[in-house]
Amino acid sequence: MADAIDLSRFVKHGAAGTAHMTLAVEGVGCASCIRKIEGGLKQIPGILDARLNFTNRRLAVDWCDSEFDAARVIEAVERIGYRAHPFDLERMEADEARRAKWLLKCLAVAGFAVMNVMLLSVSVWSGNAGDMTPQTRDLFHWLSALIALPAAGYAGQPFFQSALAAIRARQLNMDVPISLGVVLALGMSLVETANHAEHAYFDSALMLLFFLLCGRHLDHAMRRKTRAVAANLAALKAEFGHRIKESGEVVRVPVEALKAGDRLLVRPGDRVPADGTVIGGTSEIDESLVTGETMRRPISSGASVYAGSLNFSGALTIKVSTAGPGTLIDEVERLLNKAIETKSRTARLADRAARWYAPVVHATAALTAAGWLIAGASVHDAIVTAIAVLIITCPCALALAIPAVQVVASSVLFRCGIILNCGDAIERLAEVDTVVFDKTGTLTLPEPRIENAAAVDPALLEKAARLALSSHHPLAATLAREARQRTPCEGAVEEPGRGVRAIIDGREARLGSAEFCGLDDCAPTRSDEEGVSFISFVHAGRSAVFAVRQALRPDAASVVNELRQCGLDIVILSGDRPSAVAPVAVALGILKWTAALKPADKIAALDRQKAAGRHVLMIGDGVNDAPALAAAHVSMSPIGAAQIAQAHADAVFLGDRLLPVVAAISVARQARRLMSQNLGLAVAYNAAAVPIAIAGYVTPLIAAVAMSGSSLLVTCNALRARRSAAALERMDAAG
């Protein structure tokens, strides 16, 4: 569109008149794209620098403020052949990026320290068996202390901070026993070194930190990656509104910059960018993304419209307003707040494990010390043995057991086109026994399809579809998708609210309402049957009537079948009319369905399921589904969903298919199995190692072997989650 764009929100102005902007770029796929984009931009005078990040598909552009403006940067990228969308980097990910760097630094320091201390430790171990003098051993221990203490003080911060926060909140998490173990091991080793003892545990403490930091870093990197993709998708989907200035000039502005009181122009085929009241024009709007209702609603001045509705026939002027009391949006907000408040945060597996693990371990250590004292050992020996118990039980394996599986499973899900919003969604997905679908946009495709495309002569269909390319009408957009050749007809004229006409092969062709095409008598006008719209086409005496209808997602039936075979109960809760829901339920063989539900009714239905002890996976896309998505045990949204719905879903899936739902559940179930196995392995390791420690036979060498052995074991076991590749292959096979 030729309107000026106001991008001031996204541009950062630097010193000396330079400006900087980050763009999410669509369609970057290969090495030559980098050169094309960067090279193309740098040739333009005024642009100082352009750098494309191939990992997250973002382009950073610097230019001279006086010679250039932001809109021209986007145009320039478009001329090179890619679509670019402005992106607010600061707000979205600055904190994340800083934390990732910090974790990596901690990991580097821990890695450096553990390597050097191990160098000294191995010498001591072999020296103890050989002819090392006590003086040399002391020197090596002091050198280890010199490296280990500052390194652990720096690299241990992520754990110490989190442990302190937990203790302040009077809770226990896994970081409490970790921090305690590390601090005690270092403290004891220091005292032992001062007393010229044979063993010091500097290497154990550092190795523990190193392994755990590896886990933390991988976990964080995976989450950052999915979040970056999600943020890019949000930027690609970001909508612009057409604001009418005082002067009558129309400017495109990002939706976030709209204020109450702004006057907006909504053209036919546009989505309404913000809630408001119509102050001019009449039209029909499709509110399926808002309420789930597929029947279009005629509106005129004074009617209120909601963000996300699709404007059909006429241009509208609306005045932006904040949601007043009693409106749908207001109700959704209220229900959302309530749902989030009352949502009982299910305790995560790792936290549950930490809650019993820490007391048991600390009690064991105390009992060990007491036992040795009673048996007549010296205080020093009793305490050293007790600390050895703490070191050997330091939950290295336990702390890796669950995150390692989560990292592997979420990367498998990521490749299946499922983006997780929160890490513990995997655990909750595995517990699901009931799947609740919304109908509109979830079981059906978000956009309607031409129902009788196969019945129409292909040549005629192609002509109609090419003519449809010139129209802004949403029904025409549906027809236009059928066009094989993407060049619009020359000289096409659109008559708003009626149709388009053009001269094709010397004869006039018309596409639009039956009346416009002169087919009044022979074509069904509209909506004789519910949920179907008709477009007529006439050219050179031949005519066709296209039926446009909401179609099921291509694999809806097979997915529903498969879910049923997995032993899941399937329910439809829809906001649409019963007469629109019934055929879908019949086609999919779903017996439990309810229609005409308001957002509050959906929550009530979910609560009934919850009361019956069921764990519900809610899948929905509309604004009206958002409270239900937040209230359900776990929830998913398709990528076409309203923003508010996506924000409250635990996972978002890409593409036209429902197969990701099946993949998500099967991957999650396998991951859950592996998590339990890993916890079992960690417990078995402790059961074997603790008696040795209590008996006082744990040397630093045994601690090092046991610790790295158990960590490797659980990590390798977690890697088996990649075997869900079976699910992956099916996704690939399906396209």
Added chain:
Amino acid sequence: MNVLVYLVPLALLLGVTGLAAFLWSLRNGQYDDMDGAAVRILPDDDVEPPGLPSATRTPIVTMAGAAERMDRRE
């Protein structure tokens, strides 16, 4: 054992050098775009044909260039 006097500091020095190099590369942004680094090496159109004076240089056909031209034709 006198050998320790210089071997241990040498080992530590090596370790510290490695750590410093890593921290430098981190600060330098070398880990910001791991996939990009892998593909940026592929286009080789900045290579000048040997033995030609720069004024009469002709563009060399490269894989990346050829792929691009194919793209355009589509």
